[in-house]
Amino acid sequence: MAAQLKPKLDALEARLASLSLPEGGWSAAARKDALSRLGAMGLPHARDEYWKYTRPDTLNAPEAPKAAVFEGSETPVFSARDRLKITFVDGVFDPEQSDPLELEGITIERLAEAGTKDIHWAKDLYGVLEVAGQTPVERPLAALNTAFATDGILIHVTGTPSKPVSLVYIHQDPGSDAILHHAVKVESGGEITLLENGPAAARFNKVLEVDVADGGKFHHVRAQGRDHERRAATHIFARLGTESLFKSFTMTANGVLTRNECVIEFTGDDAVAHVAGASMGDGDFHHDDTVFVTHDAVNCESRQVFKKVLRNGATGVFQGKILVKKDAQKTDGYQISQSLLLDDDSQFLAKPELEIYADDVACSHGSTSGAIDETALYYLRSRGVPRREAQDLLTLAFLAEALEEIEDDSLAEEIRERLDGWLARRRS
Amino acid sequence: MLEIKGLEVKLEEEDKQILKGVDLSIEAGTVHAIMGPNGSGKSTMSYVLSGRDGYEVTGGTATLNGEDLLALEPEERAAKGLFLAFQYPVEIPGVGNMTFLRTSLNAQRKLRGEEEISSADFLKLVRAKAKELKIDAEMLKRPVNVGFSGGEKKRNEILQMAMLAPKMCILDETDSGLDVDAMKLVSDGVNALRDAGRSFLVITHYQRLLDHIKPDVVHIMSNGRIVKSGGPELALEVEHNGYADILSEVA
Numbered sequence: 001m002a003a004q005l006k007p008k009l010d011a012l013e014a015r016l017a018s019l020s021l022p023e024g025g026w027s028a029a030a031r032k033d034a035l036s037r038l039g040a041m042g043l044p045h046a047r048d049e050y051w052k053y054t055r056p057d058t059l060n061a062p063e064a065p066k067a068a069v070f071e072g073s074e075t076p077v078f079s080a081r082d083r084l085k086i087t088f089v090d091g092v093f094d095p096e097q098s099d100p101l102e103l104e105g106i107t108i109e110r111l112a113e114a115g116t117k118d119i120h121w122a123k124d125l126y127g128v129l130e131v132a133g134q135t136p137v138e139r140p141l142a143a144l145n146t147a148f149a150t151d152g153i154l155i156h157v158t159g160t161p162s163k164p165v166s167l168v169y170i171h172q173d174p175g176s177d178a179i180l181h182h183a184v185k186v187e188s189g190g191e192i193t194l195l196e197n198g199p200a201a202a203r204f205n206k207v208l209e210v211d212v213a214d215g216g217k218f219h220h221v222r223a224q225g226r227d228h229e230r231r232a233a234t235h236i237f238a239r240l241g242t243e244s245l246f247k248s249f250t251m252t253a254n255g256v257l258t259r260n261e262c263v264i265e266f267t268g269d270d271a272v273a274h275v276a277g278a279s280m281g282d283g284d285f286h287h288d289d290t291v292f293v294t295h296d297a298v299n300c301e302s303r304q305v306f307k308k309v310l311r312n313g314a315t316g317v318f319q320g321k322i323l324v325k326k327d328a329q330k331t332d333g334y335q336i337s338q339s340l341l342l343d344d345d346s347q348f349l350a351k352p353e354l355e356i357y358a359d360d361v362a363c364s365h366g367s368t369s370g371a372i373d374e375t376a377l378y379y380l381r382s383r384g385v386p387r388r389e390a391q392d393l394l395t396l397a398f399l400a401e402a403l404e405e406i407e408d409d410s411l412a413e414e415i416r417e418r419l420d421g422w423l424a425r426r427r428s
Numbered sequence: 429m430l431e432i433k434g435l436e437v438k439l440e441e442e443d444k445q446i447l448k449g450v451d452l453s454i455e456a457g458t459v460h461a462i463m464g465p466n467g468s469g470k471s472t473m474s475y476v477l478s479g480r481d482g483y484e485v486t487g488g489t490a491t492l493n494g495e496d497l498l499a500l501e502p503e504e505r506a507a508k509g510l511f512l513a514f515q516y517p518v519e520i521p522g523v524g525n526m527t528f529l530r531t532s533l534n535a536q537r538k539l540r541g542e543e544e545i546s547s548a549d550f551l552k553l554v555r556a557k558a559k560e561l562k563i564d565a566e567m568l569k570r571p572v573n574v575g576f577s578g579g580e581k582k583r584n585e586i587l588q589m590a591m592l593a594p595k596m597c598i599l600d601e602t603d604s605g606l607d608v609d610a611m612k613l614v615s616d617g618v619n620a621l622r623d624a625g626r627s628f629l630v631i632t633h634y635q636r637l638l639d640h641i642k643p644d645v646v647h648i649m650s651n652g653r654i655v656k657s658g659g660p661e662l663a664l665e666v667e668h669n670g671y672a673d674i675l676s677e678v679a
Binding site: 373374375376378379380381382383384385386387389390393394396397398399400401 | 478479480481501502503505506507511512514517518519520521522523527528531532533535536539571588592
């Protein structure tokens with residue numbers, strides 16, 4: 001390890017030269033702590049086991065590689081929805097394009113105002129789950145985020161708001177580098193849906209911490225799309241209390257480099273956590289889903305469903321782990337990662353892992369790579385459906401299991417339409 | 429309707445000749461049956477006519493209403509009115525049966541330059557046709573053929589046929605895996621579609637099905653050729669004496 005640390009620390013030093021610690025207020029202590037942790041681990045390195053399939057260089061670099069801004073007429077997803085909209089342009093909060101940060105059942109604050117406001121509940125949350133998520137595997141980019149995040153949305157959920165909170169990310173500057181850190185605390189009996197969409201910046205480092213208390217419910221639907229050249233490293237850290245529910249779905253279309261990490265820990269019994277992703281890559285596309293689920297409570301259910309459609313040399317990565325601790329009896333853990341390779345140039349790299357110390361559990365995992373089912377294709381064509389249309393129908397069918405993880409039917413349908421549109425634009 | 433002349437087909441992957449000069453002429457409004465021992469080429473013929481990959485036509489022609497069938501893509505053949513009821517209907521997880529039916533119907537209409545069917549008309553049509561075949565709403569909602577019993581799969585084939593209203597229907601061993609009641613249901617479905625403008629080619633091993641779907645002409649296929657043709661009595665002869673007599677007679 002020591003031999004490897006030097007280049008990691010060098011990379012960190014280079015990166016830190018271009019960053020400055022924001023005015024912290026109540027978050028200052030967490031930021032300082034994150035910076036000191038970061039100083040001990042350095043930035044990710046290509047020789048790190050956890051970064052074997054995804055090169056961290058461009059995520060580490062002092063400057064964000066330029067990314068052309070999306071040009072297209074397609075209306076952003078979720079636009080027509082009744083929602084509380086909060087907009088960030090290149091990582092900067094835009095009040096003009098945002099609704100007032102008020103909604104019955106929740107309290108919303110901005111991280112950027114930490115210097116001037118004392119928000120006691122956020123203090124107990126900010127960076128806390130990120131720290132917990134650093135073992136057993138280091139996640140330096142998340143620590144970097146906690147130290148340097150310039151803004152973010154903090155949500156305290158005490159009731160059940162009538163509409164979702166919708167974070168909209170707009171990318172305008174081809175060289176923008178955004179670091180945002182959101183945190184959600186769902187109190188007992190509270191329930192919220194968080195939506196996220198848009199490309200955010202040329203390079204985006206984002207952390208979302210979600211603390212769900214006993215009986216709380218959290219739903220998350222995210223759409224990472226549009227810009228082809230953008231890069232993103234995102235982390236979700238979730239902690240689940242007794243009988244709580246956590247459901248997160250991510251659609252990713254395009255993007256030269258996306259690393260989505262999701263770290264879930266069950267601390268209360270009888271809780272449920274589902275995390276799913278449907279991603280579609282065409283050409284210069286590298287998409288990495290890295291998931292770590294820790295069962296440390298009795299009778300909890302976790303599901304990981306990740307599907308990737310890859311063409312023209314696109315690469316998909318899945319690293320998923322279920323860790324079941326000694327006393328986490330009656331654990332029900334499921335993990336599936338599958339790729340649909342539409343040509344011989346594309347590749348899928350998968351590393352499914354189970355580590356189980358309890359003796360009364362049901363855990364399963366599976367990973368497959370395959371092409372379009374020729375027999376099903378022929379069947380559809382024999383009924384009059386042209387080849388490309390039939391292929392797209394089967395591609396959507398392949399993604400369906402991931403989409404089923406979206407509980408709200410209308411949201412699922414909206415995502416399905418987006419996927420369909422993506423495929424239709426590539427039909428020739 | 430369907431004219432097949434000297435059709436010769438081999439497997440694409442290996443040098444194996446399956447059809448060795450098939451001649452068959454099916455007039456509009458008639459029902460033809462093809463019987464024959466295993467491996468005689470019956471199913472291959474149905475696949476080649478519908479355009480499945482993996483076969484190479486090495487000789488002969490096949491036309492549908494005068495149009496060269498073999499030059500068309502499978503979806504174009506379907507749009508021109510050809511329909512194959514599969515011996516083994518394919519399961520498609522993730523695609524709902526209703527979506528499948530509506531997509532197929534509209535795709536064919538589009539290929540023919542017709543308007544798409546409205547949702548209301550489609551629902552009306554599918555409910556009526558499904559009812560006749562005792563297909564319930566649950567079956568229509570499920571993914572195509574996934575978790576269907578053998579009988580349900582075959583009824584689902586006939587439902588597709590009824591919805592798409594093709595001109596030339598090929599039924600590949602539609603009776604296999606059916607119990608007596610299911611066979612009656614499927615046959616009634618087929619008979620309801622019989623009319624002057626529609627023809628059927630029924631591929632079967634057993635005369636039983638032909639009790640329900642009465643053929644005008646029966647053909648015996650063996651070793652890649654049609655070796656004998658006759659009236660419905662030919663099927664009875666097969667039922668009683670097997671193929672051996674007929675085959676030795678024509679050999």
